[in-house]
Amino acid sequence: MSHCSLFGRALGLAILLASAASTGSAFAAGASETPSGAQGPHALAIDIPARQVWSFAGPFGKYDPAQLQRGLKVYREVCSNCHSLKMVAFRDLMSPDGPNLTEAEARAIAEAYKIKDGPNDAGEMFERPGRLSDYFPWAFPNEQTARAAFGAVPPDMSLLAKARTYERGFPLFLLDPFIQYQERGVDYIYALLTGYTNDKDPNWDEYFPGHKIAMPNPLSDGAVDYADGAPKTVQQYAKDISAFLMWAAEPKLVERKRIGFRVLVYLAVFAALLYLVKRKIWARLHNGASEAHRAQPPA
């Protein structure tokens, strides 16, 4: 019958998919898709990003303020030369679930930026130091300037950690919701930033679909000075900026998981009580004639 051969086909496909993956990481095995889906027979094989350890993963995950502060430094000194972060305000840096800066620290960062404001009473636009309520300004006045400089517009970074991903493939994708794997975006960004492995070509990346990426290798060892003694390596920078981008994209993650645990415990207790009540009510039916039986004349 046609459905039998179909089943066989599908099974064969799944096995093919699984065996096509060529990576040592047990978690990454099973996907043969490229990170964001470059397709066709000519697409070059792309390595699967490896899963990293993140402080914000799992049901009790929290951001590490020191790491976010380092990531913020990497953003300000490296990424912000090209990338905007237009949805993050300076006040957000004070979030206790986030970078946890003091008001004075956040204000100092804001004041380091010039914000275009106006028009004033004379009808003139003017520049003033940033305030806590301002958002991170972009280094370029508009997209056209950036496009003229780079040939492409560097994407805004506010949501990047949620806007990037890679294919997990069958059957791992079915498992992911239950093992709470929600860090595909940061794993991809980390892999991308550490994937410039071709010394001759700064625009060649191991993990980018098609390998040719418009952004040349942005990080190098020692490029950013860390005050807290963390290693000044590309790996550490990549890790910190990825974590910072996750926070930028999902600033309510810690609150979400905190509330979520309470809600689920409440629901679990509630469900257990309902189950006991249900058993008790339905048990009446076993203890001789039920109400319904009694309502009936004997057959």
Added chain:
Amino acid sequence: MSGHPTYVPKSAAARWLESRLPILGLLHSSFVVFPNPRNLNYWWTFGGILSFMLAAQIVTGVVLAMHYTPDARLAFASIEHIMRDVNYGWLFRYMHANGASMFFLALYIHMFRGLYYGSYKAPREVLWLLGVVIFLLSIATAFLGYVLPWGQMSFWGATVITSLFSAIPFVGDYVTTWLWGGYAVDSATLNRFFALHYLLPFMIAGVVVLHIWALHVPGSNNPAGIEPKSGKDTLPFHPYFTVKDGFALACFLIFYGWFVFYVPNYLGDADNYIEANPLQTPVHIVPEWYYLPFYAILRSIPSKIGGAAAMFSAVLIIAFLPWLDTSRVKSAAYRPLYRIFFWIFVACALLLGYVGSQPPEGGYVLAARLLTIYYFVHFLVILPLLGLIERPQPLPATIADSVLGPQAQVLPAKATQMPGQ
């Protein structure tokens, strides 16, 4: 089967109201004393779960609408405003976005339960048809809602689906322009989609009332697929089914909460966190998971109008089930052949969904075509033939017999089986 009007108002206020509008009596006979078959299993709890999810979607949606801006230049930013600045905005948005998926999950379970136990057969055809109307309205509502965040997948999904109407001969282009309110998916489209997305759930709620009305005329079908013959076969809705539905709902909410709080973006598409850009087409345009089987059918036919016709037929054919299934036995529990074909059909639908999520190339094209053919063969060939050639197993005499065993009439004190398990 409607319950007898046994409601006696207890308070003076209730007596006053009841003599002017007998709504308390209606609720009493519908949801308190209403007789339900005693053998309903947990697959019958998804109707209640769906009612809850519809209400939850309306409540969270109304709150979101207070903070959302249906303008192509502002929509994406207004969603992020909800996520970042509105008090518990992230919670409302994640509940609403995942709630849509949970609604469809419950809806599909509810429908497959109907398929397995033959709930569409006489005298429940109208009940089934109203359910199909709810399904159609839900598909439309979820599609419109997915456009509102104005991400890349919102925009390109809307473009792909609305462009299907351009396949209509002669007037297709006019229809598409009329739908868009312009010459491309843009602010005018977004604005009307928002208006319709707010409207349709209330239409769904109205049809749900009709659906429950139509349910309460013949009463619920049940796992045995035979009609109740006496009071022994039924139990009052309250407390037996209120508590059972409540327990199932609580379990469902745990599952729903898991997604909302721990993996809120798992069911979404990463591309939808990139603002809509009419000049840049995503590498893959993939709809939400609940459309994937129909999307696979759409793509499996190498012609625009043919694909669109196949997709709409795949949805609408469900409405003809009561007349395509020729077997007089309702429940698959007593239909040995149908039972097998039911599960093959489930596998076919799941595989169609998987194929729909993959790029239309290589083996997936052939798989999609074969599965599409099987999908229609199931309805148009297998179901009509099965009823003619299948020899059903003997049915129990009564529902009570099916749960308690025939000896229960002699020994009512010793039930052999836990009812409803």
